[in-house]
Amino acid sequence: MPKEYKTPKLDELEKGPWPSFVKEIKLAAKKSEMSNDLLGQLEQSYNEKLGHWKHGGIVGVMGYGGGVIGRYSDLPDKYPSVSHFHTIRVNQPSGWFYTSDALRTICDIWEKHGSGLTNMHGSTGDMVFLGTTTDHLEPVFKDLTEAGWDLGGSGSDMRTPSCCVGPGRCEWACYDTLQRCYDITMRYQDELHRPAFPYKWKFKFAGCPNDCVASIARADISVIGTWKDDIRVDADQVKTYADEGLDIFNDVVLNCPAKCMRYDGEKKEISIDNKDCRRCMHCINVMPKALRPGVEQGATILIGAKAPIVEGALLSSVLIPFLDIDDEEEFEAFCDLIEEMQDVWCEEGKNRERVGEFIQRVGMGNFLEAVGVEPIPEMVAYPRDNPYVFYEDFYEDEDE
Amino acid sequence: MAMTVDQIADAMYKEVEEATNFGKKLKPMDLTKAMLKAYEEEGVDKKMCKSAIKNLVDSGRLVYTYFGGSYLELPHREGAAND
Numbered sequence A: 001m002p003k004e005y006k007t008p009k010l011d012e013l014e015k016g017p018w019p020s021f022v023k024e025i026k027l028a029a030k031k032s033e034m035s036n037d038l039l040g041q042l043e044q045s046y047n048e049k050l051g052h053w054k055h056g057g058i059v060g061v062m063g064y065g066g067g068v069i070g071r072y073s074d075l076p077d078k079y080p081s082v083s084h085f086h087t088i089r090v091n092q093p094s095g096w097f098y099t100s101d102a103l104r105t106i107c108d109i110w111e112k113h114g115s116g117l118t119n120m121h122g123s124t125g126d127m128v129f130l131g132t133t134t135d136h137l138e139p140v141f142k143d144l145t146e147a148g149w150d151l152g153g154s155g156s157d158m159r160t161p162s163c164c165v166g167p168g169r170c171e172w173a174c175y176d177t178l179q180r181c182y183d184i185t186m187r188y189q190d191e192l193h194r195p196a197f198p199y200k201w202k203f204k205f206a207g208c209p210n211d212c213v214a215s216i217a218r219a220d221i222s223v224i225g226t227w228k229d230d231i232r233v234d235a236d237q238v239k240t241y242a243d244e245g246l247d248i249f250n251d252v253v254l255n256c257p258a259k260c261m262r263y264d265g266e267k268k269e270i271s272i273d274n275k276d277c278r279r280c281m282h283c284i285n286v287m288p289k290a291l292r293p294g295v296e297q298g299a300t301i302l303i304g305a306k307a308p309i310v311e312g313a314l315l316s317s318v319l320i321p322f323l324d325i326d327d328e329e330e331f332e333a334f335c336d337l338i339e340e341m342q343d344v345w346c347e348e349g350k351n352r353e354r355v356g357e358f359i360q361r362v363g364m365g366n367f368l369e370a371v372g373v374e375p376i377p378e379m380v381a382y383p384r385d386n387p388y389v390f391y392e393d394f395y396e397d398e399d400e
Numbered sequence B: 001m002a003m004t005v006d007q008i009a010d011a012m013y014k015e016v017e018e019a020t021n022f023g024k025k026l027k028p029m030d031l032t033k034a035m036l037k038a039y040e041e042e043g044v045d046k047k048m049c050k051s052a053i054k055n056l057v058d059s060g061r062l063v064y065t066y067f068g069g070s071y072l073e074l075p076h077r078e079g080a081a082n083d
Helices: A008-012 A021-029 A033-048 A100-113 A134-146 A177-187 A189-193 A235-243 A248-253 A282-286 A328-348 A355-362 A364-371 A392-399 B005-021 B028-042 B046-058
Strands: A053-055 A071-073 A087-090 A114-120 A127-132 A203-206 A221-227 A261-264 A269-272 A297-303 A317-323 B063-066 B070-073
Touching: A008 A033, A021 A033, A021 A114, A033 A114, A033 A127, A087 A134, A100 A114, A100 A127, A100 A134, A127 A134, A177 A189, A177 A203, A177 A221, A177 A328, A235 A248, A235 A269, A248 A261, A248 A269, A248 A282, A297 A355, A317 A328, A328 A355, A328 A364, A355 A364, B005 B028, B005 B046, B005 B070, B028 B046, B028 B070, B046 B070
Parallel strands: A203 A221
Antiparallel strands: A053 A071, A087 A127, A114 A127, A221 A297, A261 A269, A297 A317, B063 B070
């Protein structure tokens, strides 16, 4: 008979109309002793305002250095079923497209080898399996690989690349995010499974500037879809929006960050000064039937974002303003540049220093020189900002 | 004479063994840099070092560990493990 824990503090988190992880753990606890002890330990942590997990260490599967995050309870006698509570990251499919069959298979595997609790999905994008013991790691890995799955990244390796649904479901995708995410995952299997970097390295692929995977805030390399030419305007649909009551002047024109739009209320016509457009997508999002991205599409490559862990948060900044990333040759050149940047970072980066922090420390000018990229004015941290590269010629002219 | 991947792996293993004696942890890049410094003239390059690390891990002579970052260590009983 499993021990029944009183959990008044956790119970508070079941109240309200939103999903509750407590409710899910309680459901799992009916079948899993591990989930039951998890409730007990969590309640104790909430009471004491103290975590009771020991993190890290040696656990993993043979040959891999990533994909398993070791976790032990520091109260093993009180909560024996969570004495080991390791996390497994499983590489998600591009765009998180699953068949029901696939989901049933992975859930069956996890109920057989672990707590049955999952996190769909972790912030890196992987499927996260929460809670198993060391002796189940190899068997769960075997079952997963036999069913066609693989582990994701963890530690100082290339983390599991992720992408938005892209052309699979979204008409705004400016390149094939699903394909390129898959290509990068397969190309860098060694970097994904065998940590060799100073710290983590994340790729995120967003199909348009809406950036649904938040790559600009979290990825060391953000690949964000964009277009080079003019926004396509359907004049009839603009009139329809106006007739249906959309306040185009206030809700579209005044919200344009570049102030590059004009609206003629009498003629119900919109005009855009495209050379000043910042590709923010706001107008397109408000009037999706009337406005569309241009036809010359590709991606902007940005570098250096990170969430705050060791140091504060960084947003990524532009490295390559426009790349036709669907083109195989340009994609190869992109990969060559990635490898060059990783080499420089591995050579000179400090332990636990993300590439964005490394660039801050050595200076973007020096970094670009080391990776063999010519500085250009479009390399800016924010649209219409000053470029951060200062040309030596400029100083020489000034000195003279 | 040019070094083989197996010889590099042995040299790496020795480095890790010595570091362990001093209570120090080494990252894969530390090992690669040490090998390049010592044996670059004998034809050792980054690719060979990568293969050597793969051999060491696949054979179980070294294991990856995580303590705020990823390291390569000799297999040992996990200090935090609740046996």
